[in-house]
Amino acid sequence: MxxxxxxxxxxxxxxxxxxxxxxxxxxxxxxxxxxxxxxxxxxxxxxxxxxxxxxxxxxxxxxxxxxxxxxxxxxxxxxxxxxxxxxSDQWLAQKMNQLTSDKRFGCPLTQSQQKLLVDYGGANVAKSLHVGHLRSAVIGESLIRMLRFKGHHVTGDIHMGDWGLQIGYVIEMVRDEGLEPKYFDGIEYESYPMDAPFDITKLTELYTCANAKSKVDEAFRARAAQTTADLQKGNKGYLALWKHILDVSIPDLKKNYSLLQVNFDLWLGESDSDPAIPTVLDMLKQQELLVESEGAMVVHVKTEADTKPMPPCIMQKSNGASLYATTDLATIYERVKDKSLDGIVYVVDKRQDLHFELVMRVAKMAGIVEDDFYFKSIGFGTMNGTDGKPFKTRDGGVMQLGDLIEILIEGAAKKMDDYSHVTSEVEKKKVALAIGVGALKFADLSSLLTRDYVFDIDQFASFEGKTGPYVQYAGVRIASILEKLDLSSSQTHSIEMPKTKSERELMMKLAAFGSWFEIAVGSYQPSKICDYAFELSQAFNVFYHEVHVMSEPFERKQSLSQLLKLTKDILEKCLWLLGIESLEKM
Structure with missing residues (x-):
């Protein structure tokens, strides 16, 4: 269609x-x-x-x-x-009836299906998720849903940061605090303690302290760098401690991502690509692409066509340790070696755009991928507080994602106390979670991705204006009307020509869904879906106040019930594309 x-x-x-x-x-x-x-x-x-x-x-x-x-x-x-x-109203009504029988609601399938991998989330292990991890996960989940709805085969990979310098920092902090000397005495034991010497709270504290210490203590930073290199070379004590870090971190990550309704197909990390690093470096050496520069090994990627500075891509430090570029290149090698992948989409902070440009160039220069392999880096801006600075807690710390979700749930629950028809406490908690997370995700996705945006909890949790709860509530209103109508025979009834201005404008907006979706998926901008969902909700609310469906004659009720069901279905599809839960009651 x-x-x-x-x-x-x-x-x-x-x-x-x-x-x-x-x-x-x-x-x-x-x-x-x-x-x-x-x-x-x-x-x-x-x-x-x-x-x-x-x-x-x-x-x-x-x-x-x-x-x-x-x-x-x-x-x-x-x-x-x-x-x-x-x-003409006749053609418009005809279009509505076509949409009611079309599960895609006028959104064409792609004619050039691709097998894509979306690299998103990218959380580091050894610490709880904070608000800085929100954007990649929320944006990536929405893009995956959009691409799948378009007809592409898409796999999502969290690509955890579990093998870099931050692990060296944590290991050295464990050493400094004397939590478990056995990992550091230089003896290779047959076995190490089964239980981790920390829980997620303590691990996050170690990570925070280590990160702060690395900024002021050069000796600590140097020790951590060497420890990272030794870990990557197979030091058994460090590997045992590293496994504890994963065992404590990953369940906490899964719990928080589950609250956000973010679903990764693959839970792979940088460490999974580590075995491929020697192969990749050897490929670069054989093609004489890898050269020494100030003690490090680099690949020069600048071409005559470049009009802006293009630094070399550093592949290995002087101490032999791998860098993000090395790991990312090895990850590409692992992902494409079965030759079935057509492209990779990265959902990352826009400040990493240059990094991925360098890595993509090296991958093509080395023949790891063909020149026509599809690379796309989706760079996003930062989430700021109402003061215009990166979102913080009141005491100036970085807010944990779980704490932010709890604040939104509490806010939603308080609003529900004023008018909600949900009486069960268990159900009320579920609805409050859906409203709170919906507010969070809609706020994050409603701006153009590259822009920084101000996150105002009170504003985005509002049931008025361009917010997630406003769109969810439009669907709830429609569900309530349809429940009262209870016209089971209307399933085969057609939608008639509009009789009021608001009815026609609602039809026009419904007919536009396919065009809006094409723009959104073509530009990798979930904000277009947010715009459309808000405008459709507005059109419905104008119609709701102008046309009193329950007072209409039976035949017209049948037509309007089909129109309302179509509106609800398309609103729910929009929310699904955004990764937001639809509700029957609020």
Whole structure:
């Protein structure tokens, strides 16, 4: 099924041909003046030169062909060469009935299916998740759902940070605190303690202290770097301690990601690619790509076409330790060695854009992937507090993600106390969690990804304005109306032509879903889905206050119930694409 814009563009292109004008590049767009018309086509102005006619003359010829088409109530030409189009109510109702029988709601499947891997989440082990980890997980989950709905085969990988310098920091902090000397005495034991010398709270404390110490203590930083290198070379004591770090960290990560409804297909880390590092480095050496520079081993990736500075990609430190670039390159090698993957999408802080540009170039230079292999780095901005600075707790610390979720749940529960129809305490907690997490995710996804945005808990948890709860509540209202109508026989009843302005505008917005989705998935911008869901909720609320469905005659109730069900279904699809739970009651 085509989107409305695709279908109208095809109809209009045919009219251009019938008018004796080229149809190359003919495109219909939504009108910038909805008070004048529903859609516009400006292609006459682009084709005027090659047609050797004035744009307005072409537009008038095209309008003559469109006036008899049942899709349009009116078609008119406007200076200097616009074709203005308003849909007929008959065609609009027909479109609604097509959407009710289309599980994709007018969103075309891709014609070039790809097998993609989305690298997102990227949390470091050895500490609890904090708000800084939110964006990659929430954005990545939404993008995966969008790409899958488009028809691609997509796998999501958390790609944990479990093998880098931060592990060396924690190991050295354990040494300094004397928690378990056996790991550090240089003796290779047959076995090490079964129980970790820390829980997640203590481990997070060790990580925080080690990170702070590394910034002021050069000797500590040097020890940690050497420890990291020794760990990567197979030191048994360090490996045993590292396994404890994973055993304590991963269950905590899974618990918090589960609350966010973020579902990784793969729980792999940097360590899983470590065995491939010698192979990758050997490939670079054999092709004479790896060269020494100031003691380190690097690959020069700058080309003559580059107009901006392009530093070399550092692959190995002077002490032999691997870096993020080494691990990321080895990870690419592991991911593509079965030759079935078409591309990798990275969801990372925009400050890492250069890093991934370097790694992608090395991967292609070394022949690890073909030149046409699809790499995409989705860089996102930071989440800031109302003061415009990175989001912190009141005492200036970095807020734990679990604490933020609890605050949102409590806020949602308080709002529910005022008017909620949910009486069971157990159900109330579930609904409050869905509202709180929905508010969090909608706020995170509603801005363009590259922009920093201000996270205001009170604003985003509101049931008014452009928020997750506002969209969820629109669905709840519809569910309530449908429950009261209880028209089981209406399942086969068709949607009739609109009788009010708000009903028509609701239909127009429903018809637009496919076009909005195409823009969203094509630009990797979940914010477009947020925009659409909010506008659809607004259109429904205007309709809700204008049309009193329960008071309408039976036949019209049947038609309206189908229209409301379609609205609810598309709202729920939007929320699903955003990774937000739909609700029947609030």
């Amino acid at each position: 085509m989107t409305v814009l695709q279908e109208l563009s095809m109809i209009t292109a045919q009219a251009f041909e019938e008018a004796g004008v080229s149809s190359r590049g003919v495109e219909v767009t939504y009108s910038r003046r909805p008070d004048l018309c529903d859609f516009q086509c400006s292609s006459a102005m682009k084709l005027a030169k090659e047609s050797n006619e004035k744009p307005i003359v072409i537009a008038r010829k095209v309008v003559e062909k469109l006036e008899t088409n049942m899709a349009f109530k009116t078609a008119s030409a406007q200076m200097p060469g616009f074709v203005n189009l308003t849909l």
